[in-house]
Amino acid sequence: MSAEQQHAIAVDQLIKYYSQRKKIVSPDGKVSRKQQVKSVDGVSFTLQKGEVLGVIGESGCGKSTLGKLLVRLEEETSGSIRFSGVPSKELHKRSQLAFRRTAQMIFQNPFDTFDPRYTIAELLTDTLKLHKIGGSYDERLAMCEQKMEQAGLVPAQHYLHRYPHELSGGQLQRISILRSMLLSPLFIVADEPVSMLDVSVRADIINMLIDVCQKENTAMVFISHDIISTRYVSDKVAVMYLGRFVEYGPTEEVLHNPKHPYTKALISNSAMLESLEQKREVIRIEGEPPTPINTGPGCYFYSRCYQRRDSCQSIYPDFTDVGAGHKVACPYTS
Amino acid sequence: MAIMEVKNLSVIYHASGKRVAAVSDVSLTIEERDAIGIVGESGSGKSTLAMAILRLLPERIAQAQGEVSFEGADLLTLPAEKLNQLRWKQLAVVFQKSMNALSPVHKIGMQMTDVYRIKETGISKRETRSKMLQLLDMVNLPERVYDLYPHELSGGMMQRVAIALSLMHNPKLLILDEATTALDVVTQGQILEEMVALEQKLGITRMMITHDMSVVASSCNKVAVMYAGRILETGLVKDVLANPVHPYTKGLLKSIPSFTGEKRNIRGIPGSIPDLSVPNDGCIFAERCEHAMDSCLIEKPQDMVLPGNHRVACHLAGGAAYVS
Numbered sequence: 042m043s044a045e046q047q048h049a050i051a052v053d054q055l056i057k058y059y060s061q062r063k064k065i066v067s068p069d070g071k072v073s074r075k076q077q078v079k080s081v082d083g084v085s086f087t088l089q090k091g092e093v094l095g096v097i098g099e100s101g102c103g104k105s106t107l108g109k110l111l112v113r114l115e116e117e118t119s120g121s122i123r124f125s126g127v128p129s130k131e132l133h134k135r136s137q138l139a140f141r142r143t144a145q146m147i148f149q150n151p152f153d154t155f156d157p158r159y160t161i162a163e164l165l166t167d168t169l170k171l172h173k174i175g176g177s178y179d180e181r182l183a184m185c186e187q188k189m190e191q192a193g194l195v196p197a198q199h200y201l202h203r204y205p206h207e208l209s210g211g212q213l214q215r216i217s218i219l220r221s222m223l224l225s226p227l228f229i230v231a232d233e234p235v236s237m238l239d240v241s242v243r244a245d246i247i248n249m250l251i252d253v254c255q256k257e258n259t260a261m262v263f264i265s266h267d268i269i270s271t272r273y274v275s276d277k278v279a280v281m282y283l284g285r286f287v288e289y290g291p292t293e294e295v296l297h298n299p300k301h302p303y304t305k306a307l308i309s310n311s312a313m314l315e316s317l318e319q320k321r322e323v324i325r326i327e328g329e330p331p332t333p334i335n336t337g338p339g340c341y342f343y344s345r346c347y348q349r350r351d352s353c354q355s356i357y358p359d360f361t362d363v364g365a366g367h368k369v370a371c372p373y374t375s
Numbered sequence: 376m377a378i379m380e381v382k383n384l385s386v387i388y389h390a391s392g393k394r395v396a397a398v399s400d401v402s403l404t405i406e407e408r409d410a411i412g413i414v415g416e417s418g419s420g421k422s423t424l425a426m427a428i429l430r431l432l433p434e435r436i437a438q439a440q441g442e443v444s445f446e447g448a449d450l451l452t453l454p455a456e457k458l459n460q461l462r463w464k465q466l467a468v469v470f471q472k473s474m475n476a477l478s479p480v481h482k483i484g485m486q487m488t489d490v491y492r493i494k495e496t497g498i499s500k501r502e503t504r505s506k507m508l509q510l511l512d513m514v515n516l517p518e519r520v521y522d523l524y525p526h527e528l529s530g531g532m533m534q535r536v537a538i539a540l541s542l543m544h545n546p547k548l549l550i551l552d553e554a555t556t557a558l559d560v561v562t563q564g565q566i567l568e569e570m571v572a573l574e575q576k577l578g579i580t581r582m583m584i585t586h587d588m589s590v591v592a593s594s595c596n597k598v599a600v601m602y603a604g605r606i607l608e609t610g611l612v613k614d615v616l617a618n619p620v621h622p623y624t625k626g627l628l629k630s631i632p633s634f635t636g637e638k639r640n641i642r643g644i645p646g647s648i649p650d651l652s653v654p655n656d657g658c659i660f661a662e663r664c665e666h667a668m669d670s671c672l673i674e675k676p677q678d679m680v681l682p683g684n685h686r687v688a689c690h691l692a693g694g695a696a697y698v699s
Contacts, residue, residue, distance in 0.1 A: 099559045209647055239416045240586055244630035245643035266560055269589075273632045273641065296634070310564025312589040313634045314616065323568050326561060329529045 048087045048125070049260035050111070050228045055120035057081040057103075057110055061334075079333040080106040082284035083120070088260040088277075090227070093251075095263045095275030095292065097307070101330055103284040104264045108230040111262060112144045124227055138172060145221040147250075149233040151213035155205040161216055162201040168223050185223070192219050192249060211242035215249060222253050229254070232264045247273055268311050272296055280304045283333045283341040286360070290367030300363060300374040303342050340371070348373060378548060378580050379405040379428075384441035386420075386427045386604075393652040397423040399604045401441075405548070410574065410581040412591030412612070414627070415601035418648045421584045424601070425552050427451075429468055430458060445548070463494055467541035471553035474533030477525040483536055484521035491543055510539040515569060531562035538566070545577055552584045567594045588631055592616055600624045603648050603659045610685030620687045622664050658690065666691055 058077040080103045088094055096104050109115040111122060113133050122129040124143050133140040148154050155164055166181040175181035182201070189197040194215060205213060214234060221229060231250060235243045247270055254261050263274045271278060271292075278295045280288040280303065288301040299305045306324040326345045333341075339354040340346070346353070350373065360370045386398040398420045405411055413421050426432045427439045430450055443450040445466070450458065470476075478486060487510070488503045495503075504521075511520055514535040525533060534554065541549060551570075555563045571594055574581060583595055591598050591612060598616065599609040600623065608621040619625045626644040646663040649655065658664070661671040668690065676688045 099561060211643075240588070241416050241627060241630050241644040243643065244632070244641040247632070247641065268560070269632045269634050272634060273638055307560060310561045312564065312567065312587065312593045314589050314592045314628070314631060315633065315635055323564055325565060329531060329562070 047089065048123070049090045049092070051087040051123045051126075052111070053085050053121045053123075055081055055084045055107070055110060055122065056118045057106055057115060058118045076334050079284050079336060081110060081117075082333065082336075084281075084284075084286055086277075086279065086286070086289065088228070088262075090260055091255065091258040092277065093254060093261045093263055093275040095265065095271035095278045096281055097265060097268055097271050097278065098281035099266065099307075099330055101332075102281045103333075104266075104281055105232055107281070108146065108232045108262060108264050111228070111230050112146045113140065114146070141226075142172065142224045143226055144228045144230070145224065145226040147214075147218055147221050147229065147231040147234050150237050151210055151217050152205070152237075154217045155213065157205055160202050160204055161208075164205075165201075165216070165220055165223065168220055172224060174224075188219055188223065189216075192253065193245075194219075209242075210238050211246060214238060214246055218246070218250060218253060222257060222259070225257050226259060228260045228262075230262045230264070233266070234263075235270060236265065236267065243270065250274065268296065268308060269313065280307065283330055283336065285341065285370065286368075287342065287370045288368065289360075291365065294365060294367050298367075300367070300369040301342075301371045302346050302348055306347070342371075376407050377404050378407045378409075378446065379403075380442075380444045381405075381428065382442040382444070384424070384427060384439065384443060386423050386432065387438045387440075389436050389438065395652045396654075397437075397604050397651060398427060401601075401604075401606050403599060403606065403609070405580060405582060407547075407580055408574070408578060409597055410571070410583065410595040411597040411599060412583045412585060412595035413599050413601055414585060414588055414591055416648060417586060418603075419601045420604040421586075421601050422552055423604075425468070425550050425582070425584055429462075429466065429550065463490075463546070464544045465547045466550070467544070467546035467548070468550040468552065469534075469537050469541045469554040471556055473537030473540075473554065474525070474530065477533060477536065479525055481524075482521070483523055483525065483528070487521075487536075487540060487543070490540060494544060506543075510543055511536075513542065513573060514539045515565070531558050531566070534558060534562075535566065538570070542573070542577070542579075546579065548580045548582065549574075550582045550584070553586070554583075555590065556585065556587070563590075570594065588616065588627060600627070603651060605659050605688065607660065607689070608685075608687045610681070611683055614681075614683050614685045620681065620685070620692050621660075621689045622666055622691070623660050658688075 057080045059080055061076045061078055084107060086094060096107065098104050106115060110117050113129060124132060132143060162182060165185040166178060169175050169181045169184065175184055186197040192215060194200055200208065234250065235246050238246060251274060263271060265271045275292050277290065278292045279286045280301065282303050288295055288304045296308065299308055306326045309322065309324045324347060326347060331344060338356060340358055343349050343353050358370050358372050360368050362368050363374060381401060381403040384398060384401045388395040388397055401424060415421050428443050428450065432439060439451055484507060487507045491503055508518055508521060511518065516532060516535055555566055585591060595612055598612050599606050602623050608615055608624045615624065619628055630641055630643045632641050644663055649662055657672040657674060658676050661667040671690055676690045678686045678688050679692045680686055
């Protein structure tokens with residue numbers, strides 16, 4: 042087996058541009074010109090089986106677009122995604138069902154995930170039926186029941202014959218995770234799976250997510266704006282800003298020894314219980330992220346950076362390794 | 376000096392033949408220049424409490440009993456005219472979606488001056504404008520915002536406008552109902568920091584409603600933990616969050632992951648909030664409490680006062696049965 046085949050997922054220079062038509066009135070009449078919104082702009086990473094990558098960043102930085110690209114809910118502009126060495130495009134073309142067995146997604150809002158007209162039993166067994174798993178309805182139902190009880194929804198009978206609106210957000214999110222994991226996918230994307238839930242149930246959902254991924258040896262991309270829960274879930278962390286990774290590396294290394302000015306600002310601004318014991322200094326960054334349309338040649342973070350220099354404006358910094366797989370896109374890290 | 380005293384406040388919603396006790400028997404004292412955080416799960420009555428204090432609940436379906444004294448006046452019985460004089464000037468509020476209240480067809484500056492001139496009559500336009508620019512500056516917005524429409528601003532900027540609006544008459548008490556919850560981490564961090572600085576400058580007392588313990592930890596000095604319409608534990612932030620006594624507070628804190636140190640096991644609180652239309656004589660948390668005893672189901676716990684005015688409503692607090 043080659044090195045490439047060992048990776049559950051390998052993403053190389055993934056790019057997604059949305060085109061936008063903007064009418065610009067020039068002196069010689071109306072001119073229609075295409076603009077490109079660079080939503081995801083050259084993202085590369087690899088994950089082994091069972092590894093978890095946490096993607097953090099502000100809203101509008103392209104986290105969710107990246108998630109959708111990975112499970113082919115969006116078509117990429119260029120770049121490649123490979124699952125165990127097989128290009129995802131090919132896999133998807135060959136058989137959509139086979140692709141869905143490889144890559145699955147968990148969405149943010151569990152109330153929107155399910156069709157309100159079906160019971161939980163129907164929703165879960167339909168997935169198995171589509172993939173021709175199990176011989177009869179009863180057999181499939183028994184399989185679902187077993188999986189539910191393993192995931193802590195005890196007794197399963199209590200939930201199976203209810204409709205989605207009869208369950209709480211936490212219970213629904215568990216079922217949503219369970220349904221995505223029914224097919225034992227190789228890779229899963231969890232897009233803000235806990236941000237809609239109450240604080241008291243978040244912990245349980247995070248634990249369940251970690252458990253199922255370990256049990257099935259599934260690689261996961263965990264998208265969140267909550268740095269602290271990301272720390273619990275992931276092995277690696279990527280910080281995203283305007284469609285690019287600005288920092289990438291092992292979780293503890295990136296979060297406790299951040300190098301990029303954006304990561305530092307992000308961490309210093311997030312409210313934590315620890316701030317009770319020691320007052321941390323809050324790094325101020327100005328304004329909101331700009332829209333990724335005319336990004337210019339320089340560093341994207343230039344306009345908000347607190348340690349910018351003139352040289353940052355002329356060229357986008359390289360993604361350099363500062364040791365132990367910790368990569369940063371900023372030359373002034375010391 | 377206490378700026379606001381809430382005594383035995385109860386709110387009952389009458390809905391489809393049921394009587395839902397959303398807030399029951401809440402007593403709370405807010406001292407001047409305090410920043411008190413009210414935390415709890417969704418559905419624990421935090422917002423109802425704030426709305427009752429402000430008398431913004433629909434009178435037809437919600438019935439508030441008790442006493443809310445604010446500078447010597449009982450807000451619950453005050454005639455409407457008197458209450459109107461207090462609102463904006465003494466009492467201001469910012470809601471989670473305050474920005475949605477901005478009219479999309481008027482410029483920010485015009486909307487702000489309109490509100491300002493309701494209370495402050497006989498002031499020239501130029502003066503108002505300079506006052507509004509000063510307000511915008513206070514919340515770190517550039518001057519150009521005055522001439523922009525709401526759609527030209529981002530969510531964080533609009534929430535800042537809402538905060539500026541609430542501060543325009545230097546209110547004594549500011550109530551923030553999840554005012555920063557919908558914002559991004561960076562924006563939230565900055566707004567919180569600005570709020571704390573402004574309070575020190577203007578001498579504002581703040582009541583902050585949130586479900587996020589970490590927000591309370593970083594921006595408040597007192598905290599009240601609410602559950603199913605009752606306040607279970609209250610005191611200084613450094614006492615309550617560092618040494619929680621009530622099992623519910625402990626559970627809440629255990630469910631929050633920490634940023635530093637070892638990844639200890641995080642754990643949620645099993646179960647969910649009880650049906651509040653069913654009268655409950657015992658401790659409201661007994662159903663989900665792992666330390667519940669027989670007496671918890673029968674008798675309602677009284678407030679137990681620990682050093683530092685740290686109050687806990689739990690039978691087990693201080694009892695031998697609950698040493699750990």
